[in-house]
Amino acid sequence: MNSSPFRFTLADPELGPDAARYLLECVEEGMISSQGRFVRQFETEFAAVCGVEHAVAVANGTCALHLALVALGIGPGDEVLVPSLTFISTANAVVHAGAVPVFADVDPETLCVTPATLAPRLTSRTRALLPVHLLGQPCDMPALLDFARSRDLRVVEDAAEAHGAQFSGRPVGSFGDIACFSFYANKIITTGEGGLCVTRDASLAARMRLLRSHGMNPERRYWHDEIGFNYRMTNLQAALGVAQMPHLLAWVARRRQIARRYRELLAAQATDLFFLDEPPATRSACWMSAFFLRDAAQRDPLLAALSEAGVESRPLFSPIHLMPPYLQSPALYLPVTEAMSARGVLLPSHTKLTDTHLAEIASLVAAALERTAAPHSRRAHS
Ligand SMILES: *Cc1c(COP(=O)(O)O)cnc(C)c1O
Numbered sequence: 001m002n003s004s005p006f007r008f009t010l011a012d013p014e015l016g017p018d019a020a021r022y023l024l025e026c027v028e029e030g031m032i033s034s035q036g037r038f039v040r041q042f043e044t045e046f047a048a049v050c051g052v053e054h055a056v057a058v059a060n061g062t063c064a065l066h067l068a069l070v071a072l073g074i075g076p077g078d079e080v081l082v083p084s085l086t087f088i089s090t091a092n093a094v095v096h097a098g099a100v101p102v103f104a105d106v107d108p109e110t111l112c113v114t115p116a117t118l119a120p121r122l123t124s125r126t127r128a129l130l131p132v133h134l135l136g137q138p139c140d141m142p143a144l145l146d147f148a149r150s151r152d153l154r155v156v157e158d159a160a161e162a163h164g165a166q167f168s169g170r171p172v173g174s175f176g177d178i179a180c181f182s183f184y185a186n187k188i189i190t191t192g193e194g195g196l197c198v199t200r201d202a203s204l205a206a207r208m209r210l211l212r213s214h215g216m217n218p219e220r221r222y223w224h225d226e227i228g229f230n231y232r233m234t235n236l237q238a239a240l241g242v243a244q245m246p247h248l249l250a251w252v253a254r255r256r257q258i259a260r261r262y263r264e265l266l267a268a269q270a271t272d273l274f275f276l277d278e279p280p281a282t283r284s285a286c287w288m289s290a291f292f293l294r295d296a297a298q299r300d301p302l303l304a305a306l307s308e309a310g311v312e313s314r315p316l317f318s319p320i321h322l323m324p325p326y327l328q329s330p331a332l333y334l335p336v337t338e339a340m341s342a343r344g345v346l347l348p349s350h351t352k353l354t355d356t357h358l359a360e361i362a363s364l365v366a367a368a369l370e371r372t373a374a375p376h377s378r379r380a381h382s
Helices: 019-029 037-050 061-071 089-096 115-121 141-149 202-212 235-269 296-308 335-343 355-372 375-381
Strands: 054-058 079-083 100-104 126-129 154-158 178-182 195-199 289-293 344-347
Touching (some): 019 235, 037 195, 037 235, 054 202, 054 235, 061 089, 061 154, 061 178, 061 195, 061 202, 100 115, 115 141, 126 141, 141 154, 235 289, 289 335, 296 344, 296 355, 335 344
Parallel strands (some): 079 100, 079 126, 154 178
Antiparallel strands (some): 178 195, 289 344
């Protein structure tokens, strides 16, 4: 089906049986740009899944984060607390808004920021938090909201990887002032490229709609009260999103099963790795199944051995604070971020994988672990 050199790819988007028909409707109706019914329908359906009233669809997840920060009035002179263990665009969006990302460490159990990891990074310029539900694992949002409220900070959730995840039965996206999603091709719902902001606040939603489309006055066409952006999502993208929405919760359930299966299969076959336990209050979207090596030195040889065996895998995100655009002097040290980043391996986690595939991948991983183990630990297994 795909032209990848790997037998098992990390991601393989499932678009749903209606995708081609909806796209054809856009083409036949000539509604291929950002006007058209699919955009509104996608927004309405996605807002409902998040348990909020308003959604604003945009061109990609990075635009969504930027739009959210600008709509909240975050700009020059402001600092935004972000994890370093995330995709680079979490930090970039803060810079695009003219503010400064201040990197915080994460909790070793969830890989999410917590009040304890954020507190040491507060300054008099801190204006907002941008917690990331990493790999689909929800942050402890009630604790973060308390932390923010007592300090008058805004909260933007980066839920790019967490479509359909919950904390205490409440959907991610319903906690922050605004929450942002991405629909890039490897995300749980994909529109090729795409993003979306959700909020309970009607005036923030109106502000985001205005800024999304060049700051054009909604009552007076081609009259612009301020400088906005062209961040609109097309009807074609939204058609793909609408085709997938009926399947979202089933796909999340399957991704959770996939994570559980890998854990059972690998725990039975290998000892030089560990998994994170999901806290009882959360329902992770399990965007990507991850395991962690006890010996960080094994990570790169393991990735190479997996690639040779036809299994596409990837390292967990590199810490942003150690990459050239964000290096500080003296270097910032975030121990949990650095230790977990160096040990994390992500496995194929898409919903086209059958249980037979998972068993086969787990055996290939176990064999690759065996082959790449340091000599002393190899002896321990044999
Ligand atoms: C994918 C992703 C984004 C950015 O989304 P794009 O649609 O690629 O711009 C932001 N944050 C996180 C955590 C992501 O995984």
